[in-house]
Amino acid sequence: MTVLPDDGLSLAAEFPEATRKQWQSLVSGVLRKSGANDVSDTAAEDALSTELEDGLTARPLYTAEDGAADPGYPGFPPFVRGSRAEGTAVSGWDVRQRHTDPDPKASNEALLADLENGATSVWLAVGEAGVPVTGLPQALDGVYLDLASVVLDPGADFESAARELFRLYDEVGVAPQTALAQLGADPLGLAARTGRADDVARQSAAAAALAARCDHNYPGVRALVADALPYHEAGGSAAEELGCSLATGVAYLRDLTEAGLSVDAACAQLEFRYAATADQFLTIAKLRAARRLWARVAEVCGAGPAAAAQRQHAVTSPVMMSRRDPWVNMLRTTVACLGAGVGGADAVTVLPFDSALGLPDGFARRIARNTSSILLEESHLARVIDPAGGSWYVERLTDELARAAWSWFQEIERAGGQASGLRSGLVADRLAATWERRAGDLAHRREPVTGVSEFPHLAEQPVQRGPAPAAPSGGLPVVRRDEAYEVLRSRSDAHLAATGTRPRVFLATLGPAAAHTARATFAANLFQAGGIEPVPTEDGRTLAESYASSGASAACLCSSDTVYAEQAEAAAAELKAAGATRIYLAGRPGESRGAYERAGVDEFLFAGADAVAALSAALDDMGVA
Incomplete structure (x- = not known):
């Protein structure tokens, strides 16, 4: 039913119609304020678009201009809107x-x-x-x-x-x-x-x-x-x-x-x-x-x-x-x-x-x-x-x-x-190439897996179930999103069973909490995704003292770039002297990479890096088989 203005309910009729160009202009202004100075009005949508598989792209804005072919009616060819005219409204699926x-x-x-x-x-x-x-x-x-x-x-x-x-x-x-x-x-x-x-x-x-x-x-x-x-x-x-x-x-x-x-x-x-x-x-x-x-x-x-x-x-x-x-x-x-x-x-x-x-x-x-x-x-x-x-x-x-x-x-x-296609390998090769690209996104945590690559819980008790019958195998592989991280966690589990403790890393938090909390949280989540237990810095003790009681063989510096510039070199040297075999720094190295490396920083951990490779190498360095 159409609601007429003389009913006193004009809804949006009093507002001028917004255009796509106005939206682009507003969005590009916000992007420029965030530091993206080269984003024009027409490029604003491209800057906020998300690449999907199969060459598809999810745009930030869709309007009637983006409409596709007529999908027809439910229950009629081409059946885009459903195989039955009544859909699932009668009895559900x-x-x-x-x-x-x-x-x-x-x-x-x-x-x-x-x-x-x-x-x-x-x-x-x-x-x-x-x-x-x-x-x-x-x-x-x-x-x-x-x-x-x-x-x-x-x-x-x-x-x-x-x-x-x-x-x-x-x-x-x-x-x-x-x-x-x-x-x-x-x-x-x-x-x-x-x-x-x-x-x-x-x-x-x-x-x-x-x-x-x-x-x-x-x-x-x-x-x-x-x-x-x-x-x-x-x-x-x-x-x-x-x-x-x-x-x-x-x-x-x-x-x-x-x-x-x-x-x-x-x-x-x-x-x-x-x-x-x-x-x-x-x-x-x-x-x-x-x-x-x-x-x-x-x-x-x-x-x-x-x-x-x-x-x-x-x-x-x-x-x-x-x-x-x-x-x-x-x-x-x-x-x-x-x-x-x-x-x-x-x-x-x-x-x-x-x-x-x-x-x-x-x-x-x-x-x-x-x-x-x-x-x-x-x-x-x-x-x-x-x-x-x-x-x-x-x-x-x-x-x-x-x-x-x-x-x-x-x-x-x-x-x-x-x-x-199955006999020649055409299908297998195509699927393998697709999974290789996706596995890279999973390893770099561009595709996060909650509870696995993000927010893992090392202390959680495993859920035990009876074995299921083996499914048919020998053809196409069977993959899972968690498989790379499962390998890392299994190594940690075996180490726990053999030694009574998980591999540990000491989180050396520098400066006030406001400076180090974000990167300490990032580092803790990252290391736990590989089954490595993070041990925080103890209040009132020096880094060397906290490290000595942590039971860790490696340490990770966590703070803001400003604090790093003032304290990272000295902190890395102190931890090396205390026996840390490997020093990580949470954050991109930037122009200070050389100074940090000379002070003893071995590796930099940051969003977008290959987390699986970094964690696998960390377990190797910690002697986890």
């Missing part, structure tokens, strides 16, 4: 819980608890990495198979797992027309994880036959999943994840149509699985772009408008899950779940916060399923259809991400398709 315990009895107890307390479907690992195929009936005992969808993760055992599930339908009297399941056949995803691409052709033929059976007899059962998680877990970017999933989907469409299914029936047998990360806007854009891209593929292949709607399963990213301070994972998965829900995922799996440590316990599974429940029932997140629609940033990011993903997809297709 499918809360899909994952189970990997190989004990059928324990899995049964866990999945029944989930279904009774908010979960609407189960995702069950079957075969080598989960419940034995013969244990499937026991694991699903008591589950209403015509009400709760069962999603299998069977790896290479998808044929035998499907036969066992179909047999179970007959045994418990589930009519084929009412059965709900996803059989999880994914030959290309399995080849990506195991490196065994030679068996793809046979497995693809078996998967196509299984899909034909589902199409003829089980309308509520899908046979194949185009799983993009192997590419995400190998370090791939959002565009690379999308491109690989598209190439996989196209390969499966070819297999299914060659097996006799129509294009529409083939599309109906596919589900796509994507990672949801703690970058909520990128997650939202990725899911929206995925629907747009698949709609284009389906259209070119001759699918009808309804069949071109992509079925999406979003899983909170395993790559972002930390093993140290795992409680922080609850925050990461909450943001990821929000992004998946807003992005329009049909089903969302929130991994338990302790999933990186082994088999999750009941509390962790409860928190995981309640994450969706709170967002659905208390935040009412699903009651709005495409809540991100109309955001100039989201629409522009969706468009740019879709173009980058389409370019990578075309490159894979030119190389012969996804199977050829």
Whole structure:
């Protein structure tokens, strides 16, 4: 409803309309005051922009001038705004819980608890990495198979797992027309994880036959999943994840149509699985772009408008899950779940916060399923259809991400398709290059990991969990954001177990607290990220006296540049004389580098430096194996 001025509610009508040029002028003025004298009005936006992966850039300001192509309406091609016209407003998204315990009895107890307390479907690992195929009936005992969808993760055992599930339908009297399941056949995803691409052709033929059976007899059962998680877990970017999933989907469409299914029936047998990360806007854009891209593929292949709607399963990213301070994972998965829900995922799996440590316990599974429940029932997140629609940033990011993903997809297709890309190393090399760049950002702490590279807690008691079954391996690597720091922390743990103490560094704070607090805090966080315990200067004692009682072999000077100029040289000399084998200085060396080094400073620690390399070298110097 339009509020007219004569109602006395003129809102912003009394204010002149602001222009982009005015904004640029104001921002450039602020930047010049901060010392950036060469920033012009037009360069202000560039100065505040953030580079993302895939050649994308997040700008500081978006207006109607930055709009992208028309995304259409929810439930209609190109499905950017959702696969269904009603979105998730009717029943919310499918809360899909994952189970990997190989004990059928324990899995049964866990999945029944989930279904009774908010979960609407189960995702069950079957075969080598989960419940034995013969244990499937026991694991699903008591589950209403015509009400709760069962999603299998069977790896290479998808044929035998499907036969066992179909047999179970007959045994418990589930009519084929009412059965709900996803059989999880994914030959290309399995080849990506195991490196065994030679068996793809046979497995693809078996998967196509299984899909034909589902199409003829089980309308509520899908046979194949185009799983993009192997590419995400190998370090791939959002565009690379999308491109690989598209190439996989196209390969499966070819297999299914060659097996006799129509294009529409083939599309109906596919589900796509994507990672949801703690970058909520990128997650939202990725899911929206995925629907747009698949709609284009389906259209070119001759699918009808309804069949071109992509079925999406979003899983909170395993790559972002930390093993140290795992409680922080609850925050990461909450943001990821929000992004998946807003992005329009049909089903969302929130991994338990302790999933990186082994088999999750009941509390962790409860928190995981309640994450969706709170967002659905208390935040009412699903009651709005495409809540991100109309955001100039989201629409522009969706468009740019879709173009980058389409370019990578075309490159894979030119190389012969996804199977050829896996065999030739094209996919592996591309993902490795992306992860190498990201690993550099992690090492330099340009991408911080709370509880790991930032604000670590050395005194925290480790969370212990039972071992989980080994996942398929031998193909693409499996990376984690915390892996470089985990190596450092493990070295520290081993040193603690062997000697009774962690490696230590003495923080030599110079001058008043106002001068040294910022850099002392920086240094303490940095050293703890490598498992090195910082020991502060004791009040009322000289540096030499405090150092002697610290139990440290190295020292780090902490203060302001002004105090450094007055005291750093003498302090370094005093600490060297007291026995410090290595002296660090928190801050950039500047023009005084030579004087500091002559006084005994060995290394400078500052924001943007390679923290992993510095900490690894520090552990080496301290004799930590």
